[in-house]
Amino acid sequence: xxxxxxxxxxxxxxxxxxxxxxxxxxxxxxxxxxxxxxxxxxxxxxxxxxxxxxxxxxxxxxxxxxxxxxxxxxxxxxxxxxx
Amino acid sequence: xxxxxxxxxxxxxxxxxxxxxxxxxxxxxxxxxxxxxxxxxxxxxxxxxxxxxxxxxxxxxxxxxxxxxxxxxxxxxxxxxxxxxxxxxxxxxxxxxxxxxxxxxxxxxxxxxxxxxxxxxxxxxxxxxxxxxxxxxxxxxxxxxxxxxxxxxxxx
Numbered sequence: 001x002x003x004x005x006x007x008x009x010x011x012x013x014x015x016x017x018x019x020x021x022x023x024x025x026x027x028x029x030x031x032x033x034x035x036x037x038x039x040x041x042x043x044x045x046x047x048x049x050x051x052x053x054x055x056x057x058x059x060x061x062x063x064x065x066x067x068x069x070x071x072x073x074x075x076x077x078x079x080x081x082x083x
Numbered sequence: 084x085x086x087x088x089x090x091x092x093x094x095x096x097x098x099x100x101x102x103x104x105x106x107x108x109x110x111x112x113x114x115x116x117x118x119x120x121x122x123x124x125x126x127x128x129x130x131x132x133x134x135x136x137x138x139x140x141x142x143x144x145x146x147x148x149x150x151x152x153x154x155x156x157x158x159x160x161x162x163x164x165x166x167x168x169x170x171x172x173x174x175x176x177x178x179x180x181x182x183x184x185x186x187x188x189x190x191x192x193x194x195x196x197x198x199x200x201x202x203x204x205x206x207x208x209x210x211x212x213x214x215x216x217x218x219x220x221x222x223x224x225x226x227x228x229x230x231x232x233x234x235x236x237x238x239x
Contacts, residue, residue, distance in 0.1 A: 004135070005207040006133060006135060006203070006205055007133060007216050008209070008216045026125075031156060036193070039093055044165065055163070055201070056135070056138055059135070059137050059138035059141055059154070074092065075135060075138070075203075075204065077205065078137070078205065078216065078218075078219070079219030080199075080200065080201065080203050080204055080219065081199075081205055081206045081216075081217040081218070081219055082132070082134070082163060082175070082198060082199060082202045082203070082204025082205075083117050083163075083174070083175050083198045083199035083202070
């Protein structure tokens with residue numbers, strides 16, 4: 001699974017992207033966020049406020065209950081501020 | 084048509100290109116967003132626009148397609164810059180051309196209102212208090228409320 005981090009999440013986690021292999025039971029966005037937050041490093045702090053977190057799976061906005069799989073591209077980011 | 088680019092754009096040239104040869108167009112509405120020199124209370128030195136290559140283009144295309152579905156547009160355009168920009172620089176252009184002005188005005192506002200809540204860009208401001216990621220504004224979400232179509236099962 002390819003993980004991409006944007007804005008201050010990138011700074012807190014310490015990487016712009018990484019390849020991870022969560023266990024097969026991590027099969028929803030919510031489960032993935034829980035699994036990431038339990039990892040060593042800045043993940044817990046970056047993912048502390050789930051309501052202020054945007055998630056995209058394969059470049060489509062995703063909700064906590066949406067599925068994720070090992071071949072997906074998952075992006076985590078704060079609310080967008082373009083324009 | 085949508086473009087995401089580092090380079091500045093020429094508003095007059097874009098307007099001319101949008102309407103060239105199509106004399107059914109009676110009205111062209113254009114919005115340009117610019118970098119201001121304040122960030123809240125602090126002075127702003129510059130801002131850097133980060134984006135999600137691939138998803139950014141996809142979302143802008145989708146916003147434009149919806150505008151073309153909802154209004155009778157002859158042409159539309161979104162150009163959004165990325166990278167480091169200083170006060171006074173142009174950030175974004177959205178334009179909508181139609182036979183008459185109402186559709187052009189409304190579609191133009193729709194494009195920028197939705198872009199500000201749906202397009203994956205993030206702004207990093209360099210202020211006198213240090214670098215700071217801009218926080219999304221509730222007023223941007225509220226601005227999109229005016230464009231929400233009533234659900235088919237709504238009562239009344």
